[in-house]
Structures are given as structure tokens and as C-alpha cells.
Amino acid sequence: MTTRYRLRLGTRQSPLALAQAEEARDRLCEAHGWARDEVELVEVVASGDKILDRPLADIGGKALWTKELDQWLHEGRIDASVHSMKDVETLRPADFAIGAILPRADVRDVLVGAGSLETIPQGARVGTSAPRRAAQMLHYRPDCVIVGIRGNVATRLGKLAAGEADVTLLAAAGLERLGEISVGTPLDEASWLPAPSQGAIGIECRADDEFARAALEAIDHAPSRARVMAERALLEALGGTCHSPIAVLTSVTGDRLSMKASIFSADGTERVDGSVESESTALDAFRALGRDLLDRAPPSIAELFAPGA
Numbered sequence: 001m002t003t004r005y006r007l008r009l010g011t012r013q014s015p016l017a018l019a020q021a022e023e024a025r026d027r028l029c030e031a032h033g034w035a036r037d038e039v040e041l042v043e044v045v046a047s048g049d050k051i052l053d054r055p056l057a058d059i060g061g062k063a064l065w066t067k068e069l070d071q072w073l074h075e076g077r078i079d080a081s082v083h084s085m086k087d088v089e090t091l092r093p094a095d096f097a098i099g100a101i102l103p104r105a106d107v108r109d110v111l112v113g114a115g116s117l118e119t120i121p122q123g124a125r126v127g128t129s130a131p132r133r134a135a136q137m138l139h140y141r142p143d144c145v146i147v148g149i150r151g152n153v154a155t156r157l158g159k160l161a162a163g164e165a166d167v168t169l170l171a172a173a174g175l176e177r178l179g180e181i182s183v184g185t186p187l188d189e190a191s192w193l194p195a196p197s198q199g200a201i202g203i204e205c206r207a208d209d210e211f212a213r214a215a216l217e218a219i220d221h222a223p224s225r226a227r228v229m230a231e232r233a234l235l236e237a238l239g240g241t242c243h244s245p246i247a248v249l250t251s252v253t254g255d256r257l258s259m260k261a262s263i264f265s266a267d268g269t270e271r272v273d274g275s276v277e278s279e280s281t282a283l284d285a286f287r288a289l290g291r292d293l294l295d296r297a298p299p300s301i302a303e304l305f306a307p308g309a
């Protein structure tokens with residue numbers, strides 16, 4: 001008797017999450033010569049997707065995007081979970097392993113509603129609920145006003161079209177995966193830094209599941225993994241979450257990784273920058289950069305982070 005599937009991949013239900021899960025499935029099938037229906041996509045509703053009318057910070061609790069997928073993975077209802085690594089907390093269940101990081105997509109943010117930061121109209125309303133985007137925008141354009149808009153990519157573009165904001169910022173990676181990249185202008189990543197792990201898809205499995213681990217290892221992309229792990233080490237040292245105003249850009253050359261990072265005050269007036277270059281697996285170097293940024297941070301920035309928490 002044969003089983004219907006080899007692997008059940010858990011995913012959130014948003015169009016972007018499903019596009020990412022399809023990419024994961026395609027890569028698995030390609031690497032292992034499996035038929036499409038040998039990888040089953042299992043849709044799991046995440047708490048972050050259920051509550052859309054309140055700012056994320058007010059909903060309380062952590063793991064808004066991962067909690068339900070984690071439960072299903074623990075219970076063996078799925079064999080692996082597909083995540084946007086940007087949304088995955090630095091502290092993960094000890095019995096899980098990040099089995100694969102897929103080749104990272106475009107890390108840039110895309111500005112929608114204006115052609116450049118400079119040509120955004122004076123006093124424009126910037127629709128974003130991401131502290132990094134809000135702080136970075138206020139840093140460059142203190143005249144702008146931040147209005148919180150949430151929801152998946154289509155919802156946010158709809159709110160912009162409906163006039164709830166004048167401009168917004170979205171990840172190029174997400175727009176690309178949804179075929180919507182032409183809605184705006186990508187911002188140069190050297191000056192407008194991305195979020196930690198932006199554009200990276202990760203697939204987790206149970207650490208003791210040898211079959212899943214081997215299956216995932218075949219689609220792991222080493223340079224992307226190195227960058228994601230280094231960016232997560234920085235985030236961990238800062239005590240940051242996906243709700244902290246942290247921006248980071250990494251690049252890999254051979255076994256070396258260079259990192260440039262900034263942390264901001266909520267209102268964007270204060271900013272601390274730093275950089276490091278190290279062997280990519282020496283994660284302590286990236287943790288040290290995180291501690292160094294905090295050591296140099298004024299109270300308006302330091303209060304946004306909880307190192308060691």
C-alpha cells in the first residue's frame with residue numbers, strides 16, 4: 001500500500017502564505033521527483049489573521065502567526081510548517097528545527113503611492129503598522145503622519161485605493177509572489193534598510209522527524225540560511241520582535257557575512273547605526289553588534305527593546 005502524500009505542509013491561508021507554500025511544494029517535488037499531490041498543503045488559521053480590526057500590539061500575546069501552526073506540528077497533524085521568516089520569533093520550540101530556508105527573494109520595501117521618498121507630498125499620511133517602516137519614514141520625512149493599516153497585501157492596497165492613506169510600504173518579496181510588484185517603486189536597500197529576514201521563506205519540522213529533515217535539507221539554500229540566522233542572532237541580542245524598529249541588511253561572500261543594522265526611536269528622530277563583518281557561522285559577532293547598538297542607544301530607543309527577556 002502506498003500513502004497518498006509524503007509530506008503534509010502546514011500554511012496560513014492568506015494568498016501570500018499560499019503562494020509561499022506552493023513555492024515550497026514545487027521545490028520539494030523538483031528536488032525529490034515527487035508528484036504534486038505527494039505534498040499536501042494543509043491550511044491552518046492563524047490568530048493574526050482572525051483579528052484584523054485592532055493594532056497587533058493591542059491583541060496581546062506573541063506568536064500571532066506561528067501559534068496554531070506550531071500546535072498542529074506538535075500534534076503531528078502536519079509534518080512541516082511554511083513561514084515568512086520575518087514573522088517568526090527568535091525563540092522557537094526546542095523540539096522544532098528550521099529544516100530549510102528557501103533562496104531569498106528581493107529584500108527591499110516597495111513604496112506605493114509616490115515615486116520616491118522625496119516626492120511624497122508634504123504631510124502625507126503613511127499607512128503602515130510596522131514600527132520599522134513608521135520610524136524609518138519619520139526619520140527621513142518627519143512631516144509625514146503615520147496611520148495604522150493592517151491586513152494582507154490586497155487589503156492594504158485596497159485601503160490605500162480607498163483613501164485611508166496616501167502612501168504605503170510593502171515588501172517587494174510579497175508583492176512579487178502575488179504578481180503585484182508593479183504597484184510601486186522599490187526603495188534602495190542600502191539607504192532604506194529591510195526588516196530582519198524579509199523575503200525569506202523558512203520551513204520548520206519536528207527535530208526528530210528524520211524523513212522531513214532529509215526532505216527539507218535538499219531544498220535548503222545555504223547563503224540564504226546564513227543571512228537569516230545572522231539577522232535572527234542580531235534580533236535575539238536586541239530582544240527585538242517583528243514589532244521593533246530594527247532594520248538590517250546582510251550580504252554573503254564565500255564564508256563571510258557582512259551586516260549593516262540600524263535601530264530607531266518610535267518617532268524616527270533618533271537612530272543608531274552599526275556594522276560588522278565576520279565568518280557567517282560565528283553568530284556571536286552579530287549578537288555583539290546588537291549589544292553594541294543598544295549600548296549606544298539613547299533611552300528613547302533602548303526602551304523599545306528587551307534584551308535578555
Ligand SMILES: NCc1[nH]cc(CCC(=O)O)c1CC(=O)O
Nearest residue numbers: 084086170171173174198199200
Ligand atoms: N508582516 C507581514 C508580512 N510578513 C511577510 C511579508 C512579506 C514577505 C516577506 O517579507 O517575506 C509581509 C507583508 C509585508 O511586509 O509587506
